[in-house]
Amino acid sequence: xxxxxxxxxxxxxxxxxxxFKLGGSELERGEDGKLYDRTFRxxxxxxxxxxxxxxxxxxxxxxGRSLMLxxxxxAEQHHLSSGRLAVMFRLMRCGDxxxxxxxEGIDSTPRNITGLVDHLERDGLVERIPxxxxxxxxxxxxxxxxxxxxxxxxxxxxxxxxxxxxxMSKEDLAQLRHLCLTLVEAARKELGK
Numbered sequence: 471x472x473x474x475x476x477x478x479x480x481x482x483x484x485x486x487x488x489x490f491k492l493g494g495s496e497l498e499r500g501e502d503g504k505l506y507d508r509t510f511r512x513x514x515x516x517x518x519x520x521x522x523x524x525x526x527x528x529x530x531x532x533x534g535r536s537l538m539l540x541x542x543x544x545a546e547q548h549h550l551s552s553g554r555l556a557v558m559f560r561l562m563r564c565g566d567x568x569x570x571x572x573x574e575g576i577d578s579t580p581r582n583i584t585g586l587v588d589h590l591e592r593d594g595l596v597e598r599i600p601x602x603x604x605x606x607x608x609x610x611x612x613x614x615x616x617x618x619x620x621x622x623x624x625x626x627x628x629x630x631x632x633x634x635x636x637x638m639s640k641e642d643l644a645q646l647r648h649l650c651l652t653l654v655e656a657a658r659k660e661l662g663k
Contacts, residue, residue: 495532507532530653544630548623553578553586558595558612558620559627566611568601595619 496508510528514521538552545555556576561567564575573583587610590596595616601607612620635643 505529527653530650540630540634544627548619551586551589553582554590554595555623557583557586557590557610558616559624561596561610561612562617562620562624566599566609568604568607568609570607572610590616 497505498508500506541552545552560575569583570580573580587596594613596610597613598608599611601609
């Protein structure tokens with residue numbers, strides 16, 4: 471509904487749209503000391519509606535995209551994709567895992583998991599083994615080379631994450647987690663309709 475109100479009240483011309491795209495995001499602190507995206511707020515300003523929810527969700531999308539880009543860059547430094555890295559982390563933490571469970575565990579599709587495991591197997595990092603409990607199922611397992619590789623990457627990954635969140639208190643991090651998961655709950659309800 472808010473989307474329709476926005477679209478009916480404000481449409482950018484080509485020049486304004488080009489300026490918005492070229493400007494990127496400019497983060498500033500408001501009078502309350504909290505960060506906001508000046509470019510996005512300027513874009514939304516002419517609407518004359520409360521855009522707090524839109525600004526917050528846009529900031530979350532920006533954060534998510536930035537984190538994904540960092541993860542992809544980090545994975546590439548180790549000659550992996552972020553998907554392959556996720557598979558290896560999961561196998562390190564959970565041990566031998568059925569491919570279907572692996573897909574579910576890292577929120578991926580079975581087809582994508584098959585491709586990721588194919589690549590990891592070709593690189594000698596993962597092997598497929600029969601599932602002793604379900605003959606129709608195949609499990610993935612880290613090889614010795616895979617365990618050695620992911621062991622070093624894991625420690626580096628933990629250090630990178632702590633460094634990234636270094637300016638936040640434990641209370642800030644708990645609040646961030648809570649707010650993100652509150653949105654996840656709301657999105658799941660909406661998706662379930």
